[in-house]
Amino acid sequence: MNLASRLSQLHQRIGAACSMYQRNPAEIRLLPVSKTQSVATLKEAVAQGLTCFGENYIQEALAKMEQLPAGIEWHCIGPVQSNKSRLVAEHFSWCQTVDSLKLVQRLSAQRSDGKDLNICLQLHLGDETSKSGLKAADLLALAQATVNLPRIRLRGLMTLPPPAITIEQQRYWFAQAREVFLQLQSRYPTVDTLSMGMSADLEAAIAEGSTMIRIGSALFGAREPKA
Numbered sequence: 117m118n119l120a121s122r123l124s125q126l127h128q129r130i131g132a133a134c135s136m137y138q139r140n141p142a143e144i145r146l147l148p149v150s151k152t153q154s155v156a157t158l159k160e161a162v163a164q165g166l167t168c169f170g171e172n173y174i175q176e177a178l179a180k181m182e183q184l185p186a187g188i189e190w191h192c193i194g195p196v197q198s199n200k201s202r203l204v205a206e207h208f209s210w211c212q213t214v215d216s217l218k219l220v221q222r223l224s225a226q227r228s229d230g231k232d233l234n235i236c237l238q239l240h241l242g243d244e245t246s247k248s249g250l251k252a253a254d255l256l257a258l259a260q261a262t263v264n265l266p267r268i269r270l271r272g273l274m275t276l277p278p279p280a281i282t283i284e285q286q287r288y289w290f291a292q293a294r295e296v297f298l299q300l301q302s303r304y305p306t307v308d309t310l311s312m313g314m315s316a317d318l319e320a321a322i323a324e325g326s327t328m329i330r331i332g333s334a335l336f337g338a339r340e341p342k343a
């Protein structure tokens with residue numbers, strides 16, 4: 117199957133979920149996740165009208181940026197080590213994986229582009245210790261510390277819940293994220309983004325209020341493991 121037909125199937129899935137859960141499709145942004153995909157594939161995606169990409173690995177993203185037209189909106193969706201923060205501040209429009217005051221202070225200081233860097237704070241759900249992100253209370257405290265930083269615009273939260281099989285299990289986690297999002301939104305007028313849902317659980321995410329789904333394999337096909 118080619119990209120055009122996967123894209124149209126994906127739009128059908130989003131449309132079906134929106135009618136099932138009474139959501140307006142215009143309120144759900146599709147962020148194509150292009151990690152491990154080739155420049156040729158990204159160019160094909162641009163030709164299909166896609167204008168933003170989520171990338172997990174900063175060096176890989178920079179190599180692609182050089183070969184794609186200007187004006188694409190790049191989202192950093194992978195962990196950011198301190199020594200890579202400058203690259204994110206200088207080359208991305210969004211950083212969705214902010215999970216410490218130190219990181220957001222560096223991003224603020226290193227942002228040079230005239231436009232604010234859009235950020236999402238990463239919410240940790242479940243109790244696996246390996247995954248990054250902040251517990252709800254810590255996330256709300258960090259939000260307060262970010263709002264007055266120059267060149268940073270707090271847009272919302274991003275979450276990557278523990279693996280869940282049934283839609284009920286998936287919705288259980290996403291409902292928790294929505295609660296935190298609503299608290300953020302009630303406090304800060306710039307907050308409009310609840311980034312949750314991937315290829316396997318976008319319906320559950322849409323049911324629970326997602327405003328941005330991050331889609332890799334359903335759009336680009338199965339990924340080759342990263343070398």
Ligand SMILES: *Cc1c(COP(=O)(O)O)cnc(C)c1O
Nearest residue numbers: 149193314315316330331332333
């Ligand atoms: C890879 C990735 C995605 C996309 O996952 P798919 O299951 O391929 O849709 C979304 N978000 C993050 C943070 C990812 O790392």
